[in-house]
Amino acid sequence: MVASAYAWVEAAVAFFPRLQQWQSAVRDALLEVGIGPNNGNTYEHMEGTKVGGSTFDEAGKRHTAADLLQHADSNNITVLLFANVHRILFAPPGSPPKASGVVFSDSSGVRHQAFLRQGPWSEVLVAAGAIGSPHLLMLSGVGDGASLRAHDIPVVLNLPGVGKGMADNPANAIYVPSPIPVETSLIQIVGITDFGGYIEAASGAQASLSQVVSLGTVAPGLRNEAVMLQYAEALKYLPHEIQRILGQAGVILQKVDGPASSGSLSLNEINIEDSPLVRFNYYSAPEDLFTCIETTRVVQQILNTEAMRNFTYTSFPDTIRRNAEMIGNFMPANLDVITLAEWCRNTVTTIWHYHGGCQVGSVVDKDYRVVGAAGLRVIDGSIFDSSPGTNPQATVMMLGRYMGLKIHQDRQ
Structure with a gap:
C-alpha cells in the first residue's frame, strides 16, 4: 500500500526536470569525485548521483x-x-x-x-x-x-x-560565482554520499539572492527577524554590477541526513497566532558536525573538477572580493577540522525540513x-x-x- 501511495502522489504532482548547463555540470562533477553510481532520473533514495523529482512541470508551473x-x-x-x-x-x-x-x-x-x-x-x-x-x-x-x-x-x-x-536537518550553502551565465534552477541534482551527507545545487538570481544564502552570512547568535529583513532590503540596493554577478551564480548546498541533533518545542503564549519557542540544537551531536566537515571537503573537490571548470573562477574579480561578506558564504580557505567545524556552525541555515x-x-x-x-x-x-x-x-x-x-x- 505504501508503494502504491507513493506512485499515486508521483502521478499527481511530480515531474523530472530537464537539466541545463549548471545542473549538468554539477552532476558530472559529483560523478567525477566518486559520488556514484549515476542513478539517472529516479524517485528512489539510494547512494550515488541522481536527478530527483520536482514539483515544477515542464512549463515551469509549480504543483502543490x-x-x-x-x-x-x-x-x-x-x-x-x-x-x-x-x-x-x-x-x-x-x-x-x-x-x-x-x-x-x-x-x-x-x-x-x-x-x-x-x-x-x-x-x-x-x-x-x-x-x-x-x-x-x-x-x-x-x-x-x-x-x-x-x-x-x-x-x-x-x-x-x-x-x-x-529536529531540522542542518544545511550550509556555498556561493559559487560563475564567469558565464547560468540557468535559473532549484534543486534538481543530488549526490547522496555513504556517510550521510547530501549535496544539492541551485542557480540563478532566485537561488543566489535567496534568504537561504543570505541567512548563512549572519552569525547564528545575531539572527532575528529584524536583521534578516534589513539584509533582504539591502540586497535590493546592491550596485548593478554585483546584481549581475549574483544573477549568474550557483549555490551548492550540503544537508546532513537524520539528523542526530534534536531539541524541543515549548509554549511562548497561549494563542495559536503566537509562534511557539523552538530549539533545534543544530550540530549539537558530534556525528552531524563530522558529516558537515566531510561533505564540505567533497564540495571543495567538486569545485576543482574538470566538469566545473567553466563555472568557477581561478581568482575572484575585485568586485566579488570587495563585497564577499554581503554576497554569501564561500568555500573556506582552510579545510582542517577545527576551521571547518567552526565554519559549519557559523554558516548553518534551515532547510525547512x-x-x-x-x-x-x-x-x-x-x-x-x-x-x-x-x-x-x-x-x-x-x-x-x-x-x-x-x-x-x-x-x-x-x-x-x-x-x-x-x-x-x-x-x-
Whole structure:
C-alpha cells in the first residue's frame, strides 16, 4: 500500500526536470569525485548521483499538495480557506480523553465550533506540521502537565513527549560565482554520499539572492527577524554590477541526513497566532558536525573538477572580493577540522525540513493515534524520528494518501 501511495502522489504532482548547463555540470562533477553510481532520473533514495523529482512541470508551473484535492469526492469534503484551528475539543471532564471537535476562526476572525458525528469512526486528524501539531496539542491541554499548568492550561492528557525530539536537518550553502551565465534552477541534482551527507545545487538570481544564502552570512547568535529583513532590503540596493554577478551564480548546498541533533518545542503564549519557542540544537551531536566537515571537503573537490571548470573562477574579480561578506558564504580557505567545524556552525541555515514533536512511541502509536486519547490522530512530519530522503515532501504526501486508504480499509 505504501508503494502504491507513493506512485499515486508521483502521478499527481511530480515531474523530472530537464537539466541545463549548471545542473549538468554539477552532476558530472559529483560523478567525477566518486559520488556514484549515476542513478539517472529516479524517485528512489539510494547512494550515488541522481536527478530527483520536482514539483515544477515542464512549463515551469509549480504543483502543490492542493492539487491532490481534485481527486477528492466533493460531496465528502469541505475546505475552509484562511481558517485557524485554535484548540481541539474533548469530551466533558471526568471521562477518558476523547476528541469531540475543534474551535476554529474563519477568514473574518469569527470563531466557530465544529463537532464530530457520533460514532466509533469519527476522528480529529491533526496535520499541522512539525511545529503546528505539537503546538496545537499543547494549547488543547495535551502535553507535559507541569508545563501546561504553568500557562494556566487545563490538563486533558499528561503526555510529556509532546514537543520533544524536534529536529531540522542542518544545511550550509556555498556561493559559487560563475564567469558565464547560468540557468535559473532549484534543486534538481543530488549526490547522496555513504556517510550521510547530501549535496544539492541551485542557480540563478532566485537561488543566489535567496534568504537561504543570505541567512548563512549572519552569525547564528545575531539572527532575528529584524536583521534578516534589513539584509533582504539591502540586497535590493546592491550596485548593478554585483546584481549581475549574483544573477549568474550557483549555490551548492550540503544537508546532513537524520539528523542526530534534536531539541524541543515549548509554549511562548497561549494563542495559536503566537509562534511557539523552538530549539533545534543544530550540530549539537558530534556525528552531524563530522558529516558537515566531510561533505564540505567533497564540495571543495567538486569545485576543482574538470566538469566545473567553466563555472568557477581561478581568482575572484575585485568586485566579488570587495563585497564577499554581503554576497554569501564561500568555500573556506582552510579545510582542517577545527576551521571547518567552526565554519559549519557559523554558516548553518534551515532547510525547512522540520520534524518531530509528536513521535511514534512517545506521543502516537503505530497507527498515529494519540496515546491515551480516543478519536485523535496526528498524520504529518511531526511523527518522524528523522527526515526521509533528500526532501520529505513526497513522503509526507504519501503518508496522507496511505493513511486515508488504511482508515477507509479499517472501516470496511
